[in-house]
Amino acid sequence: MPDFQETTNLVSSYLRARVPLVIIESIEPSRVMDLLRQVADEIRSMNFFEHSRTEGIKDLLTQQSMGDDTSLAAALDQARVTFKARRNVNFVLTDVEDLADETSTSRHLAEMVRLAEACSGSIILIESNPVWTGLGRLGMSVALDVPTTDELAETLQSIINDQEGLVSVAWGPAEVRRAAEILTGVTETEAVNVLMTMLTRKQLGPDDLSQLSEYKDRILGALAGIERIPLREDYSVGGLRQLQSWLVDREFLMKADLSATRLNPPKGVLLVGVPGCGKSLSAKAIAHSWGLPLYRLDMAGILGMYVGQSESRLREALAAADRVAPCVLWVDEIEKALATSNGEGGTTQRLIGQFLYWLQESTSKTFLVATANDVSALPPELLRKGRFDEMFFVDLPDADDRAEIIELYFDRYLEARLSPALLTELVRITDGFSGSDIDSVVHSIASRMFTQGTTLLPPEDELRPWFVDVVPYSRTNHEDVAHLRAWANGRCLPAGTPPAIDAPAGAPIRRLLVG
Incomplete structure (x- = not known):
C-alpha cells in the first residue's frame, strides 16, 4: 500500500498523463484533499475544482465559490460546460452515491469521463468503497491507506510543537515514535483527537504511552476474531528463568525503532508442556511485563460451517491483529484448530497455509504466544525453525x-x-x-x-x-506427561534453568510461571 507521498506522486503522474478518471480509495477524504491541494499547487498549468454537498463547487486552491447550487447534478452540469470550454481542467467529486453497481448515476458519470477524455479533462473520485467495474476501467485507481508510523510521528510531533509553552510535555523523539507505533492503524484525524484529548490534562509523560492502546481499542471497537483480555496488576513469576532471559531481547526489539535497520520485529514463541504449568499464564505475564495490550485469537470461533468461511475469518482476525499492533496475540491450544489427520479435508490445510503465510510475511509488531498440549497433532511445517522465534517446554515445577x-x-x-x-x-x-x-x-x-x-x-x-x-494430572496421565517430555527432548528449549552438564540424559527440566 503506497504511503502519502507515493500516492501523491502517482496521482500527479495520472493527471499529467491526462487520465480521464482517477479514483482515490480512502476512508480519509480530508487527507485526500490535502494531497490534491499539494498536486494542484505543483501543476499550476491546470485548473482544479472540488464539489461537496455542503458547499457546492469551489476552486480547490483559492476556495472561491462557483455557485449556490450544491447538488451533484449541478456539479456534473458545470463540469460538462467547463470541459467543453477549456482544456486541462480537473473536477474533484466526493460523497457520490450508487457507484458500486451499474446504476443511472454510475452510467452518467461514465459518460462524463468519456467527455473529459475528449476534452483533455479529468474527473477525480474520492471513494471509500469499490466502484462499478464499467466505470473503474475507464481510468486508474490508487489507494491511500491510513498514515504510516513515520507520518503519524511527524503529525504528533507537530501537535506537540504547537503546544509548547502551554502544556508540560516530557516526550522526546523516542516517546513520540513509540506513540506513533502504538497508534498505527488509525486515521490521522483519530490520532490527532487522541493526542489532543490527552493534552487537555496539561501534561504528558512517558507513563501516558500505555493509555494510547486503550484509546485505540475504543476507536477500532469490536475486532473480527480477536478479543481484548484485561490484565491484572498482580502477576507473579516463579521460575521460567531461561524463557524470561530470552524474552529480554524480544522486549527491547518490540519497543525499539527498527525503521532504520533491516531487522524484523519478533514473531513470537510456541510454548508446549504439561497442562496447568503456566503456558497460558505466560502470555498474560508477557503482555503485562511489556506494557502491551493482550488479544486472544479464538480459533474455535474462527472455524465456520461453510466452505471458505473459516479462511475468511482467520484472514480478518490476523488483519485485525496487525491493526492493533504493537500487541501480544495469544493463541491457546493451537493444535485444536490446526491439527491434521489422515481423513481431514482441505480446510485445515488452507488454514495452516494462511497462518504460516501471515507468520512469514507480517511486519507488524504482533508478538504471538501460542500454547499447545498435544504437540503430536501439530503440523510439521508449523514447527519448522523460523516459523516461531523459539519453542520452549514448560515442565512440572521442581x-x-x-x-x-x-x-x-x-x-x-x-x-x-x-x-x-x-x-x-x-x-x-x-x-x-502443577x-x-x-x-x-x-x-x-x-x-x-x-x-x-x-x-x-x-x-x-x-x-x-x-x-x-x-x-494431580501427572499421576492420572503419567503416560501423556512422559510422551510430552520425550517429544520435547531435543526439539524445545527448557523454559526453566538448563540442566547441569553432568545431568543424566533426558532429565526433565522443571520450571513454572505462576500468577
Whole structure:
C-alpha cells in the first residue's frame, strides 16, 4: 500500500498523463484533499475544482465559490460546460452515491469521463468503497491507506510543537515514535483527537504511552476474531528463568525503532508442556511485563460451517491483529484448530497455509504466544525453525519452584507465611503437582476460611489433608506427561534453568510461571 507521498506522486503522474478518471480509495477524504491541494499547487498549468454537498463547487486552491447550487447534478452540469470550454481542467467529486453497481448515476458519470477524455479533462473520485467495474476501467485507481508510523510521528510531533509553552510535555523523539507505533492503524484525524484529548490534562509523560492502546481499542471497537483480555496488576513469576532471559531481547526489539535497520520485529514463541504449568499464564505475564495490550485469537470461533468461511475469518482476525499492533496475540491450544489427520479435508490445510503465510510475511509488531498440549497433532511445517522465534517446554515445577509457588499462593489468598518445617513437608507432598494444582488447593483453603468467618490459618495437621487428597494430572496421565517430555527432548528449549552438564540424559527440566 503506497504511503502519502507515493500516492501523491502517482496521482500527479495520472493527471499529467491526462487520465480521464482517477479514483482515490480512502476512508480519509480530508487527507485526500490535502494531497490534491499539494498536486494542484505543483501543476499550476491546470485548473482544479472540488464539489461537496455542503458547499457546492469551489476552486480547490483559492476556495472561491462557483455557485449556490450544491447538488451533484449541478456539479456534473458545470463540469460538462467547463470541459467543453477549456482544456486541462480537473473536477474533484466526493460523497457520490450508487457507484458500486451499474446504476443511472454510475452510467452518467461514465459518460462524463468519456467527455473529459475528449476534452483533455479529468474527473477525480474520492471513494471509500469499490466502484462499478464499467466505470473503474475507464481510468486508474490508487489507494491511500491510513498514515504510516513515520507520518503519524511527524503529525504528533507537530501537535506537540504547537503546544509548547502551554502544556508540560516530557516526550522526546523516542516517546513520540513509540506513540506513533502504538497508534498505527488509525486515521490521522483519530490520532490527532487522541493526542489532543490527552493534552487537555496539561501534561504528558512517558507513563501516558500505555493509555494510547486503550484509546485505540475504543476507536477500532469490536475486532473480527480477536478479543481484548484485561490484565491484572498482580502477576507473579516463579521460575521460567531461561524463557524470561530470552524474552529480554524480544522486549527491547518490540519497543525499539527498527525503521532504520533491516531487522524484523519478533514473531513470537510456541510454548508446549504439561497442562496447568503456566503456558497460558505466560502470555498474560508477557503482555503485562511489556506494557502491551493482550488479544486472544479464538480459533474455535474462527472455524465456520461453510466452505471458505473459516479462511475468511482467520484472514480478518490476523488483519485485525496487525491493526492493533504493537500487541501480544495469544493463541491457546493451537493444535485444536490446526491439527491434521489422515481423513481431514482441505480446510485445515488452507488454514495452516494462511497462518504460516501471515507468520512469514507480517511486519507488524504482533508478538504471538501460542500454547499447545498435544504437540503430536501439530503440523510439521508449523514447527519448522523460523516459523516461531523459539519453542520452549514448560515442565512440572521442581522442589524449589514448588516452595516458591506454595509461599506465593498462601501470601496471595491468605496473607500467611508458613513455618519452614511445614513448607518443607508440603513441598514433599506436592511432588508431581502443577502450579494450577497448588493454586486450586490453597484457594479452597482460603474459601473454607472465608465461609467460616475466620482469618486464622488452620493447624498444620488440618492443612496437610488438603494436599494429600489431591491426585494431580501427572499421576492420572503419567503416560501423556512422559510422551510430552520425550517429544520435547531435543526439539524445545527448557523454559526453566538448563540442566547441569553432568545431568543424566533426558532429565526433565522443571520450571513454572505462576500468577
